[in-house]
Each structure stands twice: as C-alpha cells, then as structure tokens.
Amino acid sequence: MRVNGVEKTVLVHVIHYRWDCRYAGDALKAHREKFMGVCRVNPTADSAAYDLSRWVARIRIPRRAPQSGDRRHGGLDQ
Secondary structure, eight states, X not given: OTTTTOOXXXXXXXXXGTTXXXXXXXXXXXXXXTEEEEOOOOTTSTTHHHHHHHHHHHHTOOOOOOOTTBGGGTBOOO
C-alpha cells in the first residue's frame, strides 16, 4: 500500500472461509488506521442478529457525523 500511495483500503472477507470472519477481523484490529472491512454473516442462521452485533462490537466500527455531499451517510447536497 505504501509503495503505491494507498492510504486506506477495505478488506472483504473471502468466501472460502464461509461465515468465519476471524482472519479479516484480526487484520482489521491490528491495523485500524488503514483498514475498514466487510464481513459475512449467515442470514439464515437463528443467531444472525447476534453474530452481526458481535462483529460490530469486536471490530469497533468508526462513527462520524455526515458531511455535506457524503453519500455513505445520506448527507447528499440537494
């Protein structure tokens, strides 16, 4: 990343680990300043809501106020 001038990136959990997001989670925790992540939660599992809550708590999703023109948070300029 440094060699190519990439400051931050998103890690996407690979499908061959199925619902086990620990590898991506460990990388995210080790380098919070560089990575955001996408995890997989089995939507048909009875524990889906709990699993998602557990990953959110474990990884600590950064929160910030919407900025003008920020489409990620619905703060579109009208």
